[in-house]
Amino acid sequence: PDASLFNGTSFITLFAPNISLFQASIDFYTDRLGFAIKETSNQKLVWLQLEEDSNNVSIQLLLDPEHAASVSQIDQNIRNLTRSLYRKDWRSIQSNIAFKSSSLSKLVKLLKDGGHPVQQSPNEISPFEVYTLDPLGSLIGFSGFKNPFAVNERSLLPKVSEEKAYRTEDDSEKLFTPIRKTIGVMTSGGDSPGMNPFVRAVVRAGIYKGCKVFCIHEGYEGLVRGGEKYIKETQWHDVRGWLVEGGTNIGTARCKEFRERSGRLKACKNMIDMGIDALIVCGGDGSLTGADRFRSEWPSLIEELLQTERISQQQFETYQNLNICGAVGSIDNDMSSTDATIGAFSSLDRICRAIDYIDATANSHSRAFIVEVMGRHCGWLGLLAGLATSADYILIPEKPASSREWQDQMCDIVSKHRARGKRKTIVIVAEGAISNDLSPISCDQVKDVLVNRLGLDTRVTTLGHVQRGGTAVAFDRIYATLQGVEAVNAVLECNADTPSPMIAIKEDQITRVPLVDAVELTQQVAKSIESRNFKRAISLRDSEFVEHMKNFISTNSADHVPPSLPLEKRKKVAIINVGAPAGGMNSAVYSMATYCMSRGHVPYAIHNGFSGLARHESVRSINWLDIEGWGSLGGSEIGTNRTLPNDADIGMIAYFFEKYGFDGLILVGGFEAFISLHQLERARINYPSLRIPLVLIPATISNNVPGTEYSLGSDTCLNSFMEYCDVIKQSAAATRNRVFVVEVQGGNSGYIATHAQLACGAQISYVPEEGISLAQLEMDINSLKESFANDQGKTKSGRLILKSENASKVLTTEVISTIIDDEASGRFDSKTAIPGHVQQGGIPSPMDRVRASRFAIRAVSFIEKHSDKCQAFKNSISFRQTDEITSTAVVLGIHKSQLRFTPIRQLYDFESDVPRRMRKNIFWSNVREISDMLSGRTSL
Amino acid sequence: MPEPSISALSFTSFVTNDDKLFEETFNFYTKLGFHATRSYVKDNRSDFELTGISTDSIKEIWLESFPLSEVVETSAGRELRKPLQESVGYQSEALLGYSPYQSDGVVIKLRLSNHDLQKNKDLPGEVTFFTASIDKLRAKLIEIGAEIIPSEIDLVEFSTKDPMGDVISFSSYPSLSSKKITSPDFFLHPKKEVRSQESIVEQVKSEEGKKKIAIITSGGDAPGMNAAVRAVTRAGIFYGCKVYACYEGYTGLVKGGDMLKELQWQDVRGLLSIGGTIIGTARSKEFRERWGRLQACYNMVSNGIDALVVCGGDGSLTGADLFRNEWPELIKELLGEGKITKEQYETHRNLTIVGLVGSIDNDMCGTDSTIGAYSSLERIIELVDYIDATAASHSRAFVVEVMGRHCGWLGLMSGIATGADYIFIPERPPSETNWKDDLKKVCLRHREKGRRKTTVIVAEGAIDDQLNPITSEEVKDVLVEIGLDTRITRLGHVQRGGAPCAFDRFLATVQGVDAVRAVLESTPAIPSPVISILENKIVRQPLVESVAQTKTVSDAIEAKDFDKALKLRDQEFATSYESFLSVSKYDDGSYLVPESSRLNIAIIHVGAPTSALNPATRVATLNSLAKGHRVFAIRNGFAGLIRHGAVRELNWIDVEDWHNTGGSEIGTNRSLPSDDMGTVAYYFQQYKFDGLIIIGGFEAFTALYQLDAARAQYPIFNIPMCCLPATVSNNVPGTEYSLGSDTCLNTLSGYCDAVKQSASASRRRTFVVEVQGGYSGYLASYAGLITGALAVYTPENPINLQTVQEDIELLTRTYEEDDGKNRSGKIFIHNEKASKVYTTDLIAAIIGEAGKGRFESRTAVPGHVQQGKSPSSIDRVNACRLAIKCCNFIEDANFQVKHNANLSADERHLRFFYDDGVKTSAVSGKSSVIDDNTSVVIGIQGSEVTFTPVKQLWEKETHHKWRKGKNVHWEQLNIVSDLLSGRLSIRTT
Missing domain, CATH: 3.40.50.460 (Phosphofructokinase domain)
Structure with missing residues (x-):
C-alpha cells in the first residue's frame, strides 16, 4: 500500500519562557491531566508521559526563553481566548493538539476546579470535545471518541415524503368483458409441474367470464376418442386443490391417430358434439404445432363433416372457426420467445x-x-x-x-x-x-x-x-395461473384472422406471441446445432442465457486462471449484508467474490453489518476455500443486522473505507440497506472515501425495495411460505369447515401475501396497501359462509385467509379469526397460524441463487466501470453533488426482467414512501385482481 | 494527583484564515501521503451533524495518514493492507484493545477560519511526528521543495514547516520510551509470535489422566453420522475425556498428524442437521496391512489415545475389532523398536473399541435400525412421490x-411407504420360472381396477430363487410386454444425502452418548460392544456376534435358504413383508374368507388431523377388501355421523393413492359420541358394523371409552373396537408411539433448522420455539434433542425462576464462547402448556432483557404446520403395520364369537348376553366378563405391539386432567439433550 510517512506522534514540545511558567506547566499536566514526570539530568527539560512504558505520546517541556513566546504574549493570548470563550470557537482561532479522554466530564470538573477556562463542544451537557488553555497559553483539546473520525450521529431522520395512491391504471375492465365461449383445455406432451395450476386457472377464469370449460383428458388421445369419458365439463370446485398437485390430473399421452387426418376428423367431430369452439393446449413445441395445424385444417374438416352429414348445417355455421391458444408446459425451458416455460423452475x-x-x-x-x-x-x-x-x-x-x-x-x-x-x-x-x-x-x-x-x-x-415430479414451486404456480387466465382472454379475443397465439412470459410480463413463429424459432436452435452453427444456436437463446453462461465460466474458474483485467484496473471491492437475512445473500457474496477473483479484484467482506465495521473493524478478505459451498446456503454467513450507517457511526465507516481503500461497495439487503445507501450517498459530501461506486443488491423477503420488482429471498420466502400454507390448508381440509388466518411477514408490503394468495389458492389476502375495511371484512365473511354452505362435507374444503402483519393495527390476526369464528355461529371455525421467521426459508431457492449470482456480477461490473470516474471526485476540496457522481450510488433492480441501475437519489426522493418503508409504485396490483377472481372473492 | 483519564493523542489541529494557504497546506500533506477523510464546507446546505467541526470554520479538511499495518501480497501483484482481524496476534491482543502490529497513524485537522488568529505561531509548541522511514521522508520533503530544518532537540532528526508555517518535526522513535524503528517492515511484515514451549508443556501436564477417545466414521457415509460425532464429542467432554476426530476414516489413524485432531465443544456446534460426515470417510488400504495398523497404533499411543468409537458398516466394525485383538502385539513391537517408552506401553496396553452402526441399508443384525436407514428411506419416498405425479399424468409405469x-x-419399506405394486428384494427372491407372469398379473389387475400408475x-x-440377478431392465421389459409405457429411475x-431425519438424529445422538459411556465402563475382559437399538431401547451387543450374524444372512441367501435369511432379519422384517403382500398382492381373490365370515368394518377419524390418517385407512381398507370384508368410512367424525349419517363405503380405487397424502380424506374433528349416543348406535345398527377402528388422538381414546361404557345401554356396541393412536402429541395412554408424531418431529426439525439459520445470520439471537403437544412434553423433549436446543421446557418439569436463570447463564456463556461465529443460532423449545406463568412470550422477554444488548430474543410458533404435509416414512410403515393388526384383531374377535360354543345362536347374533342380570358383551366371551378385552387401544410398547383394554387404561393409566398417559417414557431424552447442550454441566456444578 502507499505506506504513509507519518506513522504516529512521538511527542509534543512546549517552550516555557520562565521558571514559574515552567513549573506551572508541570503542575498543570501532572495534577490536572494525570501525566507522570520522567526525571532527566537536565534541569531545563522535563518529559511528561501518560503512562510508563507505553507507546503513548509524551510532552517535552523545555525551559527555553529563546523559543518560547514572551510572558506578555502568553498573557495576551490567554486573555483573548478567555474573553471569547462564549463567542468564538477556539478551534478556529488557534492550532492545537487534542488528546483522547475517556471521561470528559471528570476532566471538565478538574480543569474548572483548577481555574482553567474550558470550552466544550457541541454543548456543555454532553460534550464530545473539550478545550482548555495550559499555563503557556497552548490550546489543548480532548476528544471523547476513540477515533477522531467518529461522529455517532443518531438524530438524522429522513424527510417525510407525500403519500400517493397505490393503484396504477386499472385493467379490470378487460377482465370483466363477458363473451360466452366453450373452451376445451388439455395438457399434452411430457408432463411438467404447473400444468395443474394452469388447468385450474383456465377453468376458473373461463367460468368467471361466463364460458363453459371442458377438460380434455389424455391429451389428443382424448380428443380423438371423445365422449364424456374423455371430454368432461369441469366446474369451479372440480379443480379445487389442483394448485398443489404435480403432474397433470387430466393426463397426457402420445397419440398416433391425431397425426392422421382421419384422427383429426374424429377430433373435430367430438369437439363439435360437445360444443367446444376454443381450444387451449398446454404442452411442448410438438403439441403446439399440432394444435396450430389442426386449426388451419379446421375449415376443411368441418366441410368434410358436413358433406358426410355427420354434422348439421347449423353446426357447420356455428363452428366455422376454431380458436386455439397455446401455453408452454415443459421442464426444459426450451421454447424460444418465452423466458420461462411452465415447470422449468x-x-x-x-x-x-x-x-x-x-x-x-x-x-x-x-x-x-x-x-x-x-x-x-x-x-x-x-x-x-x-x-x-x-x-x-x-x-x-x-x-x-x-x-x-x-x-x-x-x-x-x-x-x-x-x-x-x-x-x-x-x-x-x-x-x-x-x-x-x-x-x-x-x-x-x-x-x-x-x-x-x-x-x-x-x-x-x-x-x-x-x-x-412433485408440486410446482411458487414461480410456476403463479405464472402458470397468470398464463391460464391470459389464455382464456386470448381465445375470447381472437378471431379468424389472428394467428394462433402462444402465451409467453417476456420480461416478467404475460404476453402473446404468434405460436408458429415461436415454434419455428425453437426448431431453428436444434437445426443450428445440427449444422454446427453453435454461435447462432446460442444467439437464439435469450440474452439472459448467454449472460448466465459467461457468469458460470468466470465464477467457476475464479482464482485459478490468471485474472482477466490488467493490473491497474484491479480494484478492492467490499460487500456487506444489511437487514434481516434473506435467501440468496450468501450466493451473492459467493458470486461477487469469485467473479472479483476472476477479474483480479480483491474482494472483502464486511462482517456483521455496519455496526460490526464501526465497532470492531470487522473487515476480512475473502478466501476462495472459505466460501466454497456458500452458493447454496441460507441465512447470512458474514452476518447481518439492521444497524444503519448513521446509527453505527458514519465517521468510523468512512474512516475504515479510507483505511482499506475500497474502490466500491456492494450492499446486499432490504429496506435498511436502501436507507443505508441513502445515508452513505448523503455523507459523500463530508467523506471522500464514500465517493466510490455504491451498489445495492436488493435482498429482502418483503420485496419492498424501491427500484426493483424483485428482491433476492422473496422467491425462497414465497416457496417456504407456500409449503407452509399447503400444510395448513391440508389440516383445515381434514378438519373440514375450518378457516385459517395466516399471518404473513413483509413489513408494509403486501407482495408476499398477494403472490402467496395466488400460489396457494388462498381465499382472501389482506395487505397493508389496502388495509382492511369493515365492509370488506363483512363481505368476505359472507362469501365464506356461502362457499362453506355449498360444499357440505366435501374434501379439500379448507380455506385460507392471508393477512400481512401490518395490514391493520386494530384488526390483528387474532381479532379477525375471532370475528370469523363468531360470525360463523358454529357452522365453521377459525384458527390462526403464524409462520414467523421460518418464512425466511432454509435453503435458498434456485431462482434466488441464480439471480443472486447475476446481480452480484453485474454489481461488480458496475463498480469496475465507474470506479475510475469516481476517482476524480475523491480528493476534490470543493466537492459538489453532480449528476455524474450521484449516478454512482445506485440500486440494482429488475424492471420488467431487465437489470437496471437506478440512482438512489431518484429512488429515495421520488419513488419511496420512507416512513412506511415501501415503494410508491405498486407493480403487482393486477395479480391481486386475478387471484381474487380465481378464489371467487369480490373485492370492494 | 487525579486518576489519569487521558490516553493517547487524538489529533492535531492547524488553523489559518487564508484560503490559499489552506489549500496549499492540504496539497502539502496529501503529497506526504495523507488522505482526506472528511471534508466540510460551510456554505453547503448540510443537515449533517458537525461533530468535531469548529462552528467558526469556513472549511475543514481532516487528514489521516493511516496506521502502518500488516500487508498481504495479492494475486493482483499488489500489496494490500491486511484486515486487522486477520493480522498476526490479533486474536490475543485485540481483546486488550490494543494491537502491537499497527502504528498509531496521524490525524491532522486543517481548519480555515474567518477570525483573526493568535499571532504566536509557536503555539501550541511543536509537534514531533514519528516516522519509520526517515530517509524517505527527507527525500520526499526535498522533492516537494519543503525546507529541512536541523533540530537541536534530542530524538528529533529534523524539522520542516508546512505552508501555514506550522513547525513539524520528525523522530524515529514512536514514543519516548520505545525503541528506535527505522523501517516500516516492523509493521508490514511482523514475525509470527511463537507460543513459548513452556506453557504448552504445562498445559499438557494438567490434562494428563484424562481418557482420550478418537471417533472415526468409516465405510459409506450415512445421514446421522455427524450427529453421532457431535454426541460422542460432547458426551466425552462432559465425562471429562478428550475427544479426537480421526479424519478420512482409518486413513487418519494411519497418517496421524493433522488428521488426528482434538475436538472442542464448539467445534461440533450445528452438526445435528448436516448430512454426510464432516470428518470424512475413505477406504484405507494401508489399514488392511499390518504396517499400517502398526503406524496407527503408534499414532494413537503418541497422542495418548486408547479408545476408539467407530461409526460405520459391518466391514468397518470388523476391522476395528481385529485391530483390538492385534493391539497387544502391535504395542509390544513398538516398545521393542524403541518407538514408545515403557511408560507409554504400560498405560496403553489395552485398546477399547465401541461400534456404532452407520449404514443406510439397515443391514446389521442385532439392531432394529442403523443410523441413516430411515433418512435414506425418507429420501426414497420423497423422490418416488415426485415420480408418482408423472406416472399418473402419463398413466406410466416406473421401475x-x-x-x-x-x-x-x-x-x-419403500414398497410399503410408496404403495408400490411389486417389489424385488434379495431376501424373498421370486421363482425363476414364473416371476414375470406374477408381476404381469399383479400390475394388470391393479390397472384394471383403475389405477393410473404402476410402481x-x-x-x-x-x-430370483436361482440366484440370478433381476435387473431393472428385465423388469421394464416385462412391463412393456403388457403394454405399459415404462421408465427406469435409479x-x-x-x-x-441430505439432512438426517428426526429419528436418525435421535438414534445417533442417544447411541453416541451411550458409546462414550461404554468406553468408560469397558474393561479388557468385556468384548467390544456395538451400540444397538432394540425395542426402542439402546442396548450393547457383542460386536463380533452381530457381525457374524449379519454375514450368515448373505451365506443363507447364497445357500438358497431364503427362509433362514428372512428369519435372521429381525421379526419386523418378516411381518412387514407379509403386510406388503396383503396390501398389494392378496387382492387377487385367493384370500377371500367364506361369505359367512365377511364383516362390515367401520373406520372413523377423531381429533386433530395428523399426517398418517390416510395411509392407515388405506391399508386397513385394502387388507380388508382382499379378504372380502366391506369397509365403511364414517365421514367427518362423530359429528358427521350424528348430523348427517355420513357413511360411505370405500372401494379399492378410492384409497389406493392415499399412501402419501396427509390430512384426512374422510374428514376428522373433535366431536365425541356422547354428543348423541343414541344416534350413533342407530347408524351402527343400520350399517351392521362388525367392528370399528377409531384413528386419532386423545379424543379417539375418549370416544372409545364412551362407546365401551355405553355397551350396557346400546348392545350394538358389543363389537370389537380398536383405537389406533394417531396424534402429534403422542399422549394416548397405552402406547409409546402414535402415528403422525414422527412426521411432526421431522417437520419440527426442518422448521427449527430454518429458524436457527435465521438466528445465526443475525448473530446473537435466540429463538424460543413453541411446540404443540398439549400437556405432554414428548414432542418438546424429542424436538429439543434433535434440534440441539439449549433448553427444553415441558409440563413434566416445572419451570421456576432458578431454571430460567440457569438457562440464561448457559446462554450468556455460550455466546461468550462463540464470539460472533457462524452456526451460532440458539433455540429454546417451549411446550405450549409448559407453564401458566412462564409463557413463550415471557421467556423470550426475560431472555431479551437479560441479554442487555449482547443478545436478543424472538419467539417462533409453528402452530398447525407441525402436523406436516406428507407422512414420513416411519409413519407410513407403522401405519401399515398397525392398521393390519387392527384388522386382524377385529377378525379374531368376531371369529371367537361365531365359534364360541358357550353362546347360543341368539347371543352370537346379538353379541351380548345376561350375566347375573347384567348385559355383557359376547365378544369377550363368558370367561372374561370383567377384563373386557374387545375395546382396546393398540400400541407400541417396547418393540411389541400391544392391545390394552381401554377401561384399564382409562381407570389406571390416564392422567385425565392433563389428557395423557401417566407413564412418561421419554424422560431419558431430556437428560441426554441437557447433557449435550451444556445445560447439565451448569446444573451439576
Missing part, C-alpha cells in the same frame, strides 16, 4: 435439491459426482443447476467443444479446485450434451476422464424422472 | 431401483 428446484443431497456424500468421501440432467436440445437446466449448485463443470448442447478441449478444460478446473482443498467435485451433464463434432457426450465418458486422468473416485447419478 | 446389495430393507421397486441386490446417491 420446479424442475430446477428438484435438481438442486438432489444435488444438495449428493453434496453431503461427495464431501464425506471426497468424491466426484457426475449428474445427468434433462434437456435434450436445451442446456438451460444444466446451466442454471450448475450456477445454483456451484458445480465444477457443466456440459450442455449449446456450447460444444472438441473432446480434447472440454476434457482438458474440465480436468484443469477440477484439479485446481482440488488443489485448493475442495473436497467434492460436481459435473453436470445435460442429456443432450455433445462435442463439436455432434457426437454425444455420455456420463460414462466424463466419468472415465475423471477417473483416468485425475484418479478421482467418481460416481454417476442420472436424475431421470425425479426432475419432472 | 425404481433403490440401494441395498444384500439387504432388502430399503426396498421393502415397481427393485433392490440393487434383487435376485435413485443412486441421492439416497445417501
